[in-house]
Amino acid sequence: MTGLVILLGVAAxxxxxxxxxxxxxxxVLAILIEAMPLGVAFENLDIQAVHRDILLQxxxxxxxxxxxxxxxxxxxxxxxxxxxxxxxxxxxVIGISSGAALGAVFAMLSGFSLxxxxxxxxxxxxxxxxxxxxxxxxxxxxxxxxxxxMTLLLAGIAVSAFxxxxxxxxxxxxxxxxxxxxxxxxGGLGGATWHQVRVMVPYALVGFICVSIYSRExxxxxxxxxxASNLGVNTERVKKILLAGSSLLVxxxxxxxxxxxxxxxxxxxxxxxxxxxxxRFLMPAAALLGGALLIATDTLAxxxxxxxxxxxxxxxxxIGAPMFVYLLKKRKKLRYFGGGG
Amino acid sequence: xxxxxxxxxxKLAYDAQPILEDxxxxxxxxxxxxxxxxxxxxxxxxxxxxxxxxxxxxxxxLLDGEELHHFDSKExxxxxxxxxxxxxxxxxxxxxxxxxMGRFPYLNRFKKEDQKDHEIVRRSMxxxxxxxxxxxxxxxxxxxxxxxxxxxxxxxxxPEVLLLDEPTANLDIGYQSMLLELAARLNREQExxxxxxxxxxxxxxxxxxxxxxxxxxxxxxxxxxxxxxxxENIKKSYGVPATTYRHPLHGVLQISVARGRSPxxxxxxxxxxxxxxxxxxALPALESLNQFGCRLSVGPVSAQDSGCRFAHFHSxxxxxxxxxxxxxxxxxxxxxxxxxxxxxVVVPPIPFGEGNLAVxxxxxxALDEGKxxxxxxxxxxxxxxxxxxxxxxxENLVQKGAKVLQATDDLQAVICxxxxxxxx
Numbered sequence: 001m002t003g004l005v006i007l008l009g010v011a012a013x014x015x016x017x018x019x020x021x022x023x024x025x026x027x028v029l030a031i032l033i034e035a036m037p038l039g040v041a042f043e044n045l046d047i048q049a050v051h052r053d054i055l056l057q058x059x060x061x062x063x064x065x066x067x068x069x070x071x072x073x074x075x076x077x078x079x080x081x082x083x084x085x086x087x088x089x090x091x092x093v094i095g096i097s098s099g100a101a102l103g104a105v106f107a108m109l110s111g112f113s114l115x116x117x118x119x120x121x122x123x124x125x126x127x128x129x130x131x132x133x134x135x136x137x138x139x140x141x142x143x144x145x146x147x148x149x150m151t152l153l154l155a156g157i158a159v160s161a162f163x164x165x166x167x168x169x170x171x172x173x174x175x176x177x178x179x180x181x182x183x184x185x186x187g188g189l190g191g192a193t194w195h196q197v198r199v200m201v202p203y204a205l206v207g208f209i210c211v212s213i214y215s216r217e218x219x220x221x222x223x224x225x226x227x228a229s230n231l232g233v234n235t236e237r238v239k240k241i242l243l244a245g246s247s248l249l250v251x252x253x254x255x256x257x258x259x260x261x262x263x264x265x266x267x268x269x270x271x272x273x274x275x276x277x278x279x280r281f282l283m284p285a286a287a288l289l290g291g292a293l294l295i296a297t298d299t300l301a302x303x304x305x306x307x308x309x310x311x312x313x314x315x316x317x318x319i320g321a322p323m324f325v326y327l328l329k330k331r332k333k334l335r336y337f338g339g340g341g
Numbered sequence: 342x343x344x345x346x347x348x349x350x351x352k353l354a355y356d357a358q359p360i361l362e363d364x365x366x367x368x369x370x371x372x373x374x375x376x377x378x379x380x381x382x383x384x385x386x387x388x389x390x391x392x393x394x395x396x397x398x399x400x401x402x403l404l405d406g407e408e409l410h411h412f413d414s415k416e417x418x419x420x421x422x423x424x425x426x427x428x429x430x431x432x433x434x435x436x437x438x439x440x441x442m443g444r445f446p447y448l449n450r451f452k453k454e455d456q457k458d459h460e461i462v463r464r465s466m467x468x469x470x471x472x473x474x475x476x477x478x479x480x481x482x483x484x485x486x487x488x489x490x491x492x493x494x495x496x497x498x499x500p501e502v503l504l505l506d507e508p509t510a511n512l513d514i515g516y517q518s519m520l521l522e523l524a525a526r527l528n529r530e531q532e533x534x535x536x537x538x539x540x541x542x543x544x545x546x547x548x549x550x551x552x553x554x555x556x557x558x559x560x561x562x563x564x565x566x567x568x569x570x571x572x573e574n575i576k577k578s579y580g581v582p583a584t585t586y587r588h589p590l591h592g593v594l595q596i597s598v599a600r601g602r603s604p605x606x607x608x609x610x611x612x613x614x615x616x617x618x619x620x621x622x623a624l625p626a627l628e629s630l631n632q633f634g635c636r637l638s639v640g641p642v643s644a645q646d647s648g649c650r651f652a653h654f655h656s657x658x659x660x661x662x663x664x665x666x667x668x669x670x671x672x673x674x675x676x677x678x679x680x681x682x683x684x685x686v687v688v689p690p691i692p693f694g695e696g697n698l699a700v701x702x703x704x705x706x707a708l709d710e711g712k713x714x715x716x717x718x719x720x721x722x723x724x725x726x727x728x729x730x731x732x733x734x735x736e737n738l739v740q741k742g743a744k745v746l747q748a749t750d751d752l753q754a755v756i757c758x759x760x761x762x763x764x765x
Binding site for chain 1: 392394418421432448
């Protein structure tokens with residue numbers, strides 16, 4: 001865990017050092033410490049004002065946002081995989097991303113110039129689309145008072161496919177806005193602002209606290225719902241809370257940064273392979289690793305073809321997939337998940 | 342004592358197919374109950390109603406006089422633990438992690454497991470003999486080990502009621518009795534009420550003292566083994582003919598399902614055969630002659646003897662002599678009649694003593710009248726002769742024309758010669 005905190009710190013520091021304008025790491029630290037209300041000043045370092053602006057107004061919020069999005073996705077992925085007891089599950093599996101994409105694409109194409117609380121139409125519609133989708137899926141899967149997870153998963157996949165088709169249809173008629181739509185769907189953290197951070201972080205925190213205080217229940221749910229219920233877990237309530245919490249995480253992440261793949265699928269597996277399936281460790285560890293991974297890949301996305309940048313989703317998959325395969329081969333099997341121990 | 346679990350008028354249906362219909366019974370505190378019944382009789386469904394997984398559409402389940410669904414989840418899990426038939430455990434939790442999950446209903450959301458919880462986990466693992474597996478991954482264990490881990494977890498819940506749903510279905514005979522003995526020990530030492538759905542009736546009789554027989558979702562019988570496990574009840578609920586008997590070693594009531602004959606083939610088409618005497622030693626001969634389709638008669642046997650039970654079970658003519666008495670004139674008359682009615686007579690390898698040597702008189706008469714007589718295993722007669730006179734008497738019969746067979750298996754060649762050759 002300490003290692004992961006250090007990793008996150010290093011990733012963040014790197015992210016602030018690298019870029020089209022390189023800032024020395026000592027200066028980065030100095031600027032950060034000066035920015036804190038401690039009254040400390042490093043006059044001997046000769047810090048340029050433009051560096052300070054780049055760091056505090058552009059890179060720092062972007063780092064925060066990447067951390068928040070990355071950990072939200074990783075934690076949501078862990079929750080979905082545990083809840084569905086399915087290693088293929090990712091944060092988007094039950095259609096939140098498709099709903100969000102539909103909302104976003106609709107907003108882009110209709111050209112609404114709506115703005116609420118400093119946000120444009122795209123994130124607002126994306127957020128609303130994601131949340132609406134999960135509510136529709138949940139009510140579709142409900143049988144009496146219970147929501148069987150398999151039904152939920154299948155309903156989610158069906159709804160997701162339907163919404164994706166609608167998104168494709170809209171994209172087909174996107175015309176000159178096609179580039180904007182495709183770019184959004186690949187995901188990216190470009191143009192991050194403190195305002196976005198201020199809105200995103202509370203959502204992420206609420207979602208994270210919500211799901212992590214139910215880690216012990218989620219552990220029991222891994223043994224099957226019936227067993228969990230026999231152990232005293234109120235399975236229906238736990239499912240509802242976990243779904244609500246993780247949907248909040250995903251919807252917030254998607255609406256700020258588009259659909260960034262891979263982080264939510266692979267980070268939880270990564271932690272499980274190394275440290276086992278106990279969610280009390282898995283959740284915070286996935287949050288830290290997810291944050292670190294997205295900060296690091298986002299840094300790469302900024303620098304590889306600087307001054308322009310790649311969609312971060314491309315980098316996460318390009319780097320994450322080989323690393324994951326390496327770990328898989330090393331461990332031989334995913335025994336924690338029906339790998340046939 | 343007092344009633345612990347009160348089930349009244351339960352109704353439950355899957356897709357309009359009724360599983361439980363007006364299921365009603367009581368279980369007293371500290372009872373050790375085996376739930377019996379054929380596949381589909383509703384055993385598992387009933388247990389899942391009691392463990393609150395399923396909600397019956399009508400009826401009530403009271404736990405200590407209080408409606409089951411009034412308890413919240415954790416409260417219920419402190420009172421009741423469940424050991425399922427099988428646990429799918431294909432993830433890397435250690436055995437200790439799994440057992441610790443039994444403490445879940447006692448843990449506050451923000452509290453870590455304390456010394457006391459660890460102590461309880463340690464003791465439960467010791468009790469079920471899995472302490473040495475503590476650090477192993479649950480996925481790497483055998484079925485028997487896994488089931489004991491699940492048992493340890495259930496013990497960790499410190500329940501008042503332990504429900505087991507066919508817990509031994511996938512275990513070998515060693516683990517089967519070990520697991521049920523554990524349940525019985527919890528019952529004895531901690532007064533835990535145990536209800537277990539069990540397929541193997543003979544296993545159940547060894548470990549349990551109360552029985553509930555379900556049939557078509559209703560309680561057909563409840564009570565002691567003798568009241569519940571009767572041939573009539575078994576026939577009605579499982580649809581097979583069965584006999585009960587006392588285990589020869591410990592006298593526990595046991596049940597045996599009769600081997601069915603195919604109804605079309607050689608049913609009663611064989612010759613009429615009289616089998617001399619009874620006892621376990623005569624049973625192989627009786628059973629195989631029965632399989633060959635012979636019309637059998639048996640005797641003389643003493644009441645309660647296995648040959649006598651065989652005769653009653655198959656409704657065969659039999660000469661019964663009260664235990665500890667010798668044959669009187671009437672018995673001898675009856676016996677001679679059976680010998681005369683038969684096409685042939687078989688003398689199975691039964692023990693001889695002063696009490697039953699008299700039977701040879703009638704056999705001799707029958708032999709004189711031209712009845713074929715077959716003596717099985719004349720060679721080995723000394724080993725089971727307690728009078729010292731049997732060999733002489735049997736050899737006398739051979740003198741008069743009785744034939745000797747090496748073993749019971751040779752009967753087949755006598756009764757149906759064609760088949761015997763084919764088999765060899």
